[in-house]
Amino acid sequence: MKKLLVSAGVREVRLHDGRHTAATLLYRAGGVHPRVVMELFGHSQMRTTTDVYSHVLPALAEEAAQEMGGVLWG
DSSP states (O other): OHHHHHHHTOOOOOHHHHHHHHHHHHHHHSSOOHHHHHHHTTOSSHHHHHHHTGGGHHHHHHHHHHHHHHHHHO
């Protein structure tokens, strides 16, 4: 993997970082239920998933508030 990163001109990252990025993107995509993310990433409890990716939740809450504002006030 490190050779691929170097040849692509990408900074060195761990394979686990890619996993974390993938789960974060699923959360950010919207419409992907956290339980689906939990199952895909092999977590045995929903809390594990939400605790690990809780940094994404404030941004999702902001997006939800903006959506609700659009629905209520156009």
